[in-house]
Amino acid sequence: xxxxxxxxxxxxxxxxxxxxxxxxxxxxxxxxxxxxxxxxxxxxxxxxxxxxxxxxxxxxxxxxxxxxxxxxxxxxxxxxxxxxxxxxxxxxxxxxxxxxxxxxxxxxxxxxxxxxxxxxxxxxxxxxxxxxxxxxxxxxxxxxxxxxxxxxxxxxxxxxxxxxxxxxxxxxxxxxxxxxxxxxxxxxxxxxxxxxxxxxxxxxxxxxxxxxxxxxxxxxxxxxxxxxxxxxxxxxxxxxxxxxxxxxxxxxxxxxxxxxxxxxxxxxxxxxxxxxxxxxxxxxxxxxxxxxxxxxxxxxxxxxxxxxxxxxxxxxxxxxxxxxxxxxxxxxxxxxxxxxxxxxxxxxxxxxxxxxxxxxxxxxxxxxxxxxxxxxxxxxxxxxxxxxxxxxxxxxxxxxxxxxxxxxxxxxxxxxxxxxxxxxxxxxxxxxxxxxxxxxxxxxxxxxxxxxxxxxxxxxxxxxxxxxxxxxxxxxxxxxxxxxxxxxxxxxxxxxxxxxxxxxxxxxxxxxxxxxxxxxxxxxxxxxxxxxxxxxxxxxxxxxxxxxxxxxxxxxxxxxxxxxxxxxxxxxxxxxxxxxxxxxxxxxxxxxxxxxxxxxxxxxxxxxxxxxxxxxxxxxxxxxxxxxxxxxxxxxxxxxxxxxxxxxxxxxxxxxxxxxxxxxxxxxxxxxxxxxxxxxxxxxxxxxxxxxxxxxxxxxxxxxxxxxxxxxxxxxxxxxxxxxxxxxxxxxxxxxxxxxxxxxxxxxxxxxxxxxxxxxxxxxxxxxxxxxxxxxxxxxxxxxxxxxxxxxxxxxxxxxxxxxxxxxxxxxxxxxxxxxxxxxxxxxxxxxxxxxxxxxxxxxxxxxxxxxxxxxxxxxxxxxxxxxxxxxxxxxxxxxxxxxxxxxxxxx
Amino acid sequence: xxxxxxxxxxxxxxxxxxxxxxxxxxxxxxxxxxxxxxxxxxxxxxxxxxxxxxxxxxxxxxxxxxxxxxxxxxxxxxxxxxxxxxxxxxxxxxxxxxxxxxxxxx
Numbered sequence: 002x003x004x005x006x007x008x009x010x011x012x013x014x015x016x017x018x019x020x021x022x023x024x025x026x027x028x029x030x031x032x033x034x035x036x037x038x039x040x041x042x043x044x045x046x047x048x049x050x051x052x053x054x055x056x057x058x059x060x061x062x063x064x065x066x067x068x069x070x071x072x073x074x075x076x077x078x079x080x081x082x083x084x085x086x087x088x089x090x091x092x093x094x095x096x097x098x099x100x101x102x103x104x105x106x107x108x109x110x111x112x113x114x115x116x117x118x119x120x121x122x123x124x125x126x127x128x129x130x131x132x133x134x135x136x137x138x139x140x141x142x143x144x145x146x147x148x149x150x151x152x153x154x155x156x157x158x159x160x161x162x163x164x165x166x167x168x169x170x171x172x173x174x175x176x177x178x179x180x181x182x183x184x185x186x187x188x189x190x191x192x193x194x195x196x197x198x199x200x201x202x203x204x205x206x207x208x209x210x211x212x213x214x215x216x217x218x219x220x221x222x223x224x225x226x227x228x229x230x231x232x233x234x235x236x237x238x239x240x241x242x243x244x245x246x247x248x249x250x251x252x253x254x255x256x257x258x259x260x261x262x263x264x265x266x267x268x269x270x271x272x273x274x275x276x277x278x279x280x281x282x283x284x285x286x287x288x289x290x291x292x293x294x295x296x297x298x299x300x301x302x303x304x305x306x307x308x309x310x311x312x313x314x315x316x317x318x319x320x321x322x323x324x325x326x327x328x329x330x331x332x333x334x335x336x337x338x339x340x341x342x343x344x345x346x347x348x349x350x351x352x353x354x355x356x357x358x359x360x361x362x363x364x365x366x367x368x369x370x371x372x373x374x375x376x377x378x379x380x381x382x383x384x385x386x387x388x389x390x391x392x393x394x395x396x397x398x399x400x401x402x403x404x405x406x407x408x409x410x411x412x413x414x415x416x417x418x419x420x421x422x423x424x425x426x427x428x429x430x431x432x433x434x435x436x437x438x439x440x441x442x443x444x445x446x447x448x449x450x451x452x453x454x455x456x457x458x459x460x461x462x463x464x465x466x467x468x469x470x471x472x473x474x475x476x477x478x479x480x481x482x483x484x485x486x487x488x489x490x491x492x493x494x495x496x497x498x499x500x501x502x503x504x505x506x507x508x509x510x511x512x513x514x515x516x517x518x519x520x521x522x523x524x525x526x527x528x529x530x531x532x533x534x535x536x537x538x539x540x541x542x543x544x545x546x547x548x549x550x551x552x553x554x555x556x557x558x559x560x561x562x563x564x565x566x567x568x569x570x571x572x573x574x575x576x577x578x579x580x581x582x583x584x585x586x587x588x589x590x591x592x593x594x595x596x597x598x599x600x601x602x603x604x605x606x607x608x609x610x611x612x613x614x615x616x617x618x619x620x621x622x623x624x625x626x627x628x629x630x631x632x633x634x635x636x637x638x639x640x641x642x643x644x645x646x647x648x649x650x651x652x653x654x655x656x657x658x659x660x661x662x663x664x665x666x667x668x669x670x671x672x673x674x675x676x677x678x679x680x681x682x683x684x685x686x687x688x689x690x691x692x693x694x695x696x697x698x699x700x701x702x703x704x705x706x707x708x709x710x711x712x713x714x715x716x717x718x719x720x721x722x723x724x725x726x727x728x729x730x731x732x733x734x735x736x737x738x739x740x741x742x743x744x745x746x747x748x749x750x751x752x753x754x755x756x757x758x759x760x761x762x763x764x765x766x767x768x769x770x771x772x773x774x775x776x777x778x779x780x781x782x783x784x785x786x787x788x789x790x791x792x793x794x795x796x797x798x799x800x801x802x803x804x805x806x807x808x809x810x811x812x813x814x815x816x817x818x819x820x821x822x823x824x825x826x827x828x829x830x831x832x833x834x835x836x837x838x839x840x841x842x843x844x845x846x847x848x849x850x851x852x853x854x855x856x857x858x859x860x861x862x863x864x865x866x867x868x869x870x871x872x873x874x875x876x877x878x879x880x881x882x883x884x885x886x887x888x889x890x891x892x893x
Numbered sequence: 894x895x896x897x898x899x900x901x902x903x904x905x906x907x908x909x910x911x912x913x914x915x916x917x918x919x920x921x922x923x924x925x926x927x928x929x930x931x932x933x934x935x936x937x938x939x940x941x942x943x944x945x946x947x948x949x950x951x952x953x954x955x956x957x958x959x960x961x962x963x964x965x966x967x968x969x970x971x972x973x974x975x976x977x978x979x980x981x982x983x984x985x986x987x988x989x990x991x992x993x994x995x996x997x998x999x
Contacts, residue, residue: 018964019938019942021964022915022938022964023934023938025915025916025961025963025964026915026916026919026934026937026938027934029916030916030934050933051933051934051935052933052934052935053933053935054935057935058934058935058938058939061935061936061939062938062939062942064939065938065939065940065941065942065943065946066942066946067946
């Protein structure tokens with residue numbers, strides 16, 4: 002008899018235990034064969050046939066006995082897992098190719114959701130999410146002044162100077178003031194043009210941590226009264242206007258009629274702040290400008306100065322507020338006439354820059370996220386339906402020894418492959434969308450920015466893909482396990498929707514998300530409708546306008562008046578002009594001159610508590626040119642000049658506020674109103690929404706430009722075309738101005754219709770984008786509901802057949818199916834509406850004339866959605882009732 | 894036929910009744926399946942070791958009077974639970990199998 006121990010030991014390198022056990026097995030087989038009567042050699046062969054492949058057995062044993070939490074090196078385990086995942090991935094790709102329809106539907110759905118979400122992120126990231134382009138932006142604060150009358154005022158220059166010396170919270174403090182200047186012919190034959198820039202104190206550049214690309218910035222020596230005039234150019238201005246020629250450094254430019262030495266050029270991209278207006282093209286020192294313009298030295302003058310401050314390290318915003326508040330308090334005691342009730346308003350610079358569009362953009366980003374979530378739910382639904390078809394495959398894999406975790410990994414890898422496919426589609430869509438949106442930004446009321454697929458966007462996409470992969474990979478398993486079967490993945494219940502409950506929960510969740518989106522966009526769209534009902538108070542069609550700013554070549558008020566008087570005469574004489582008139586500021590210009598007033602003869606209100614109105618300087622036949630209605634009295638004439646008695650025309654809003662007790666509008670004529678000085682009211686016109694439809698409603702007082710004590714250097718002209726076609730007038734009008742002085746430039750040339758359109762554009766854009774999100778969500782939700790219901794109906798074919806065989810009417814079956822789908826949809830809709838009541842107020846500035854609980858929207862949105870859901874249920878329901886009972890029964 | 898998955902259930906089921914040694918298991922599988930399913934040493938022992946590592950069975954050397962020293966395998970509590978789950982699965986699996994084998998109607 003052979004020594005089986007020796008035989009095995011010789012062929013199998015394994016522990017003695019294993020060798021002994023195997024030797025025993027062979028020995029018993031050998032003995033059994035002998036007992037069967039086989040000769041020794043045959044018995045030996047039969048025993049040895051037990052192990053056809055010794056090396057294979059050695060590997061199998063080693064593998065089987067390797068401890069589970071073994072000291073397998075981490076790297077080896079990772080490599081193993083990676084190999085597993087990569088084989089899963091190959092398998093997933095093959096499987097998805099086979100299931101072409103399923104994969105296409107899932108990838109398209111995810112692609113839409115990811116595309117929308119990524120595009121919104123691309124927009125929001127550039128405009129509000131990414132940090133401002135200078136060091137430690139969170140330490141930079143914007144300082145304005147505020148009073149009971151004027152919630153936001155520019156800082157008065159003397160106050161700023163006191164802050165600079167009397168506070169200790171700021172490392173740098175700088176005053177800035179925007180300016181629009183006429184640049185005379187420079188750099189060849191380019192004509193004169195209006196360019197925008199900033200006047201700043203010397204702290205501006207160190208505060209932003211900026212260095213010049215060429216030359217120097219503005220130094221304290223430049224900022225003193227009487228210093229030589231210097232200018233620093235932006236990179237784009239230097240390239241565009243001076244051809245990038247360095248020899249311009251040290252030479253002079255004629256700006257607003259003053260020669261200025263170009264001392265430096267800032268690098269490209271500076272300052273790169275999000276601003277709805279244009280970026281500054283140049284910087285000039287503010288100090289000498291103030292010195293030349295004595296009104297700025299008055300404490301009462303809050304004309305357009307914005308102060309920026311960089312907090313010292315470790316100093317908080319509230320600490321800085323206390324610091325400046327204390328100073329303002331002592332200023333109020335020292336100068337009660339001008340500073341009583343004047344406080345400081347400090348906010349992070351970022352909030353000031355992004356105030357208008359931060360919230361809507363974040364809202365839109367959230368909305369797109371919700372759409373993506375709905376898309377994911379649809380894919381979860383598809384995966385659940387598919388897992389029923391794959392039940393067999395999964396069973397076999399389980400039977401082959403695939404563990405629960407292994408199968409789950411397979412599902413997650415499937416989902417990741419789908420998400421990556423969706424991301425490929427989505428990134429393509431997002432890139433196209435961002436390319437399309439970029440040129441529209443100014444029209445949407447957003448800052449100009451370059452949009453595209455940046456590194457940030459790719460990073461965000463990676464996060465989104467991971468989230469989608471996890472949701473679509475894990476949610477089906479979680480939903481499938483709701484029946485409490487731990488082996489769900491390879492059990493029958495995986496595809497059975499936990500008896501339909503999981504599917505219905507998906508329906509409810511999709512409805513919930515869609516209702517929230519639909520209500521949100523409904524509120525904004527309803528606001529837009531209300532906005533369009535509001536009248537501007539002037540006729541936008543057939544009119545166009547432009548602004549002229551005079552240069553230092555018109556130093557006196559008399560010269561300025563003379564120029565505009567002549568300009569008005571020449572414009573009126575152009576053939577085809579029905580009426581021409583000038584105003585400053587023009588409605589919808591984006592700025593207004595708000596001043597306190599009181600009615601003469603009544604007790605004078607306490608200082609700081611007077612009512613206010615927007616004051617407009619007029620010239621020529623402005624009311625006619627704008628299509629406004631004179632309700633009483635007379636318009637201004639050329640006789641209302643500086644030598645005539647001071648007059649004013651008020652609007653009906655002011656009349657209602659101040660003269661409500663008067664029997665008629667005519668009774669208001671002849672009353673006297675105290676503005677800059679006492680003026681007699683000679684006319685009443687209709688109210689104009691000069692701050693835009695969404696702006697604060699303000700009363701208006703008009704005064705003749707010839708009787709104005711300031712604001713003479715700029716005037717906007719409005720021309721009404723006789724035949725309604727304002728475009729024809731542009732060329733002759735601009736030629737008329739050029740003929741008077743080629744050194745002047747008319748800018749902001751727009752038809753009144755274009756101004757009205759621009760006023761509504763941001764809301765229209767927000768409504769459009771939110772509406773698109775809601776529409777997409779609605780579409781996806783309907784597809785999802787259709788998918789779930791038709792699947793449930795298909796599963797119930799047999800049951801429905803029996804019911805119908807037992808005499809259930811078609812109507813009853815229809816009702817049952819509809820109830821099954823709509824019941825949960827309705828629950829989701831109600832819950833969604835409840836959630837929307839919490840979210841609605843966050844729409845804030847996007848709402849106009851509707852409350853965040855607008856009943857119309859709250860009824861309409863869920864109704865639309867439930868109707869759509871009913872439609873999605875109807876098709877499967879109809880199919881259910883067409884089931885031939887015999888067919889259904891045979892399908893058993 | 895996927896020997897590993899089915900063999901696993903079969904072995905667990907055989908051990909459910911009482912502890913057995915390897916040779917006995919091999920013989921029993923052959924008898925029970927009327928020779929249709931053969932469990933050679935080459936696949937039986939790796940399988941047993943795997944079950945042991947999973948904690949579903951535990952093997953012990955036992956010396957009985959008049960017999961040689963053998964390694965007996967016994968089902969653990971975890972093994973019993975796993976068997977219960979797998980039996981269910983196998984119910985499902987066999988149902989699926991029947992659906993594949995039996996011709997469709999219509």
